[in-house]
Amino acid sequence: MRQRFQPFTRxxxxxxxxxxxxxxxxxxxxxxxxACAITISSWPLYLRLxxxxxxxxxxxxxxxxxGLTLLILVPLTLVTWNIADNxxxxxxxxxxxxxxxTLAPPGWLRDLPLVGEMIDTYLxxxxxxxxxxxxxxxxxxxxxxxxxxxxxVLLGSGVAQVSLAVFVSFFLYRDGVTMxxxxxxxxDKLIGAEQATSVSDTIGRTVRGVMYGLLGTALAxxxxxxxxxxxxxxxxxxxxxxxxxxFSLIPVGPPIIWIGATIWLFDHGQTGWAIFMAIWGVLLISxxxxxxxxxxxxxxxxxxxxxxxxGVMGGVLAFGFVGLFIGPTLLAVGMGLLRNYxxxxx
Numbered sequence: 001m002r003q004r005f006q007p008f009t010r011x012x013x014x015x016x017x018x019x020x021x022x023x024x025x026x027x028x029x030x031x032x033x034x035a036c037a038i039t040i041s042s043w044p045l046y047l048r049l050x051x052x053x054x055x056x057x058x059x060x061x062x063x064x065x066x067g068l069t070l071l072i073l074v075p076l077t078l079v080t081w082n083i084a085d086n087x088x089x090x091x092x093x094x095x096x097x098x099x100x101x102t103l104a105p106p107g108w109l110r111d112l113p114l115v116g117e118m119i120d121t122y123l124x125x126x127x128x129x130x131x132x133x134x135x136x137x138x139x140x141x142x143x144x145x146x147x148x149x150x151x152x153v154l155l156g157s158g159v160a161q162v163s164l165a166v167f168v169s170f171f172l173y174r175d176g177v178t179m180x181x182x183x184x185x186x187x188d189k190l191i192g193a194e195q196a197t198s199v200s201d202t203i204g205r206t207v208r209g210v211m212y213g214l215l216g217t218a219l220a221x222x223x224x225x226x227x228x229x230x231x232x233x234x235x236x237x238x239x240x241x242x243x244x245x246x247f248s249l250i251p252v253g254p255p256i257i258w259i260g261a262t263i264w265l266f267d268h269g270q271t272g273w274a275i276f277m278a279i280w281g282v283l284l285i286s287x288x289x290x291x292x293x294x295x296x297x298x299x300x301x302x303x304x305x306x307x308x309x310x311g312v313m314g315g316v317l318a319f320g321f322v323g324l325f326i327g328p329t330l331l332a333v334g335m336g337l338l339r340n341y342x343x344x345x346x
Contacts, residue, residue, distance in 0.1 A: 028168075029319070030318075030319035030320055030322050030323065031161045031162075031164035032168055033319070033322075033326050033330075034161065034165040034319075034325060035164075035165040035166070035168035035169040035172055037207055037211055037325060037326065038068065038169055038211070039169050039172040039173060039176065040203075040204055040207045040211075041207060041208050041211040042064065043176070043204075045064075046060060046173050046176075049063060049064065057173070057174045057175075057177075058174055060174075061170045061173035061174035062170065064169070064173050065166055065167075065169060065170040065173070068166045068169060069166055072162055072166070073162050073166055075242055075245075076158060076159055076162055077159050078238075078242075157320045157321055158320060158321025158322065161319075161320060161321060161322045184200070187199065187200070202337055203333055203336070203337070205336070206329075206332050206333045206336040207329055207332075209332070210329045210332045211329065214249055214328065215325075217248060218244075218245045218246075218248035219245065220288045221244055221245070221285055221286075221289065222242065222244045222245035222248065223241075224284050224285050224288055225240065225244040225254065225257065225258060225285050226238075226241040226244075228261075228277060228280040228281070228284065229241065231276070231280075232261070232265060232270075232273040232274075232276055232277045232280070233270070233273060234261045234264065234265065234277070240257055240261065243257050244257045244258075244285070246324075248289075249312060249324045250312050250324070254281075254285050254286060254289075255281065255286060258277060258280070258281035258286075259278075259281065261281075262274050262277045262278045262281065265277055307328070307331050307332075307335070311327035311328035311329075311331040311332075312324055312327055312328060313327070314327050315328065315330070
């Protein structure tokens with residue numbers, strides 16, 4: 001009787017152990033997944049570096065971790081700090097302008113076709129009446145407070161998650177060879193050697209393809225945007241460039257940045273440069289997405305637009321800031337495995 005129930009007892013113990021481990025690791029799942037995606041994507045570079053340092057894994061892992069800190073963590077921290085500082089300065093400037101009565105809608109607003117004059121008249125009436133302005137402010141204050149608080153929490157948690165991911169990536173680099181060997185043996189026992197090789201190849205190729213596509217496109221768009229901002233004389237080029245990098249991870253995100261820069265140029269009477277910025281944004285900044293991404297992202301990991309959008313939105317809701325990367329990557333891996341399975345069945 002004891003021998004009959006022994007396999008079920010072992011299975012129950014294993015299930016309880018797995019559940020306990022998941023509960024313990026739950027707060028760190030997002031950072032661990034992000035660290036795994038980064039490590040898989042940069043593994044060929046790590047192996048090349050490991051060869052250069054003559055097989056000293058700790059040194060190679062430390063160099064890779066420092067590189068990730070300089071490339072990802074430091075810029076994200078600076079952007080978070082800059083946004084908080086600029087938000088405070090904007091609030092002080094708005095409050096001072098409101099108190100002195102110098103606040104007025106931009107001149108170009110009246111020139112907008114059909115609705116420009118109506119909007120300009122309403123805003124001047126609103127800004128000229130303290131009572132109406134206070135009523136509008138009361139209605140908008142709470143949503144604005146929640147929006148700013150949510151954005152600050154998202155960026156702050158992003159810094160914490162990326163910091164933890166960089167820390168975890170050090171151990172993934174250093175002990176990655178041993179982990180891969182153990183994982184390969186486990187997959188061989190579960191699904192067979194042939195299937196294990198196919199699944200591992202699909203996962204690695206897909207993760208690298210998506211990460212290269214997302215990050216490569218975002219980097220290219222931010223560089224092109226920085227050049228346009230410098231040429232047109234837009235202030236805060238570094239902040240806007242990093243913002244373009246982050247918004248590039250969201251479908252139709254970069255236009256939010258360069259359209260804002262175009263409006264700023266119009267508002268300051270620089271019509272020629274505003275037109276230049278609009279053309280630069282349409283042809284180059286947004287055009288990069290159609291040229292660079294197909295070159296970087298692999299064929300097997302390409303995702304339809306709707307899945308990229310759902311991956312980004314669902315990833316942020318599920319994992320926070322790093323969900324921008326994790327969401328599309330997980331969907332791409334799932335689609336890649338499904339395609340691989342259906343191809344084998346056929």
